Amino acid sequence: MKLEIPFTEEKMRALHVGDQVEISGILYTGRDAVHKYLHEGGKLPFSLKDQIIYHCGPVVIKEKGGWKVTAAGPTTSIREEPYQAEIIEKFGIRGVIGKGGMGLKTLKACEQYGCIYLHAVGGAAQVLARAIKKVRGVYLLEKFGGPEAIWELEVENFSAIVTMDAHGKSLHEEVLTASRNRLKELLSLPEFKL
């Protein structure tokens, strides 16, 4: 299904774990340095209200006076777990894209403030880079360098799956619990004794 800008609370609350969405609009990249910076009270020259943050350190090159993204897959999200909930609350973020899922604190914040976590396919740097139509701007580039800066990206049909929704459900929790139980069963089967 389509998810288009503006990313309102209503739209986010209508989505559920397992939904595959094609996002069109604006994404802001932000990874370790940005999360730490915002957590420590750092200021931004724009508003993140009703926006989506993408955990990504893209490869960006200068081309014809502008920027071009040549690889842009997601990075592991759990490193931002200490900061994410607070940032969702304080800045009014509506979506977080990354890989590997996040923890209970973020899940609670998603439920409370109407935000979702979307999982992009890890390693799919080329497919995801093709969904980026334009680099609209870059912030904190001098301070953090290319991969860690905030890139404002215009995207069209950027593909991801909702794995944590605004209703307290997490696909990651579900799969972990189910696979743990399954492993116990498998280990008790005589055919797998060595």
Add this chain to the structure above:
Amino acid sequence: MKDLKKSLLELLRKTSSELPADVQKALQKGTRAEPDNSRGQYAMRVIQENIQIACDTSLPLCQDTGMITFYIHAPVGFDQIAFMKEAKKGVAEATKIGYLRQNSVDSLTGFNSGTNLGPGTPVFHFDQWKKKSVEVKLILKGGGCENVSAQYSLPDNRLSAGRDLDGVQKCLLDAVLQAQGKGCGPGILGVCIGGDRATGYEHAKIQLLRKLDDAAEDPSLEKLERHIVEMANRLGIGPMGFGGKTTLLGVKASRLNRLPASFFVSISYMCWAYRRQGVELDSKGSIKKWLY
């Protein structure tokens, strides 16, 4: 070896943008195994599309172009110092062109060298052999899957794993369980039973040079490899941890002797972007043959 740098640059380009045939075949099989319209099938299709674009454009399959690790076999008398010098030039150039991301960071200051060169990067493993030819293999392994790699010391109380193959099996499956989708599965396990902490990990990673369609020579290791793939693929973790049938593409197990007092099981987890390639070089350093 006047053509060496050029050959290594080509090796770096191909490794970063194309997956070897055996890996592609295993990924295709994994794609077919996922039910229609499932999340697993979705992930596998995106992976397939990504492989195609990267191959067509010579752009990196994944933006994390990983730890650059060379494995070299050369005759006695081969000049290793000269080789490393040329290889480093090739790596810096590949980074400039964009085959590789700037991926070498000072662990104290956080400073990125911008060239992929620095203490410990790239990595070289040299071996001598009786043949006259030089063989260079390369693995690019990213941080996501490296971070879920693991080492166990047996006996392990939490897993009720003893010092036997059954215990080893429990360790391997626990590593898969803990990794979930965080290592960008479907994954591949390089495994070493024994050795010490350092050689165990090293040997586990070396197993990733094997092709996916081969099997361990030792019958009990071969059985272990089969078991783990079958069991892991029944855990329901699936591609990216989205749930599904394809959790592992392969297991490559090996063993080293150990000290009586220690029993390590070391696991090198590799992601679907299993970037491995190799070349045989002639006396001028030109590529004579691709190895995968």
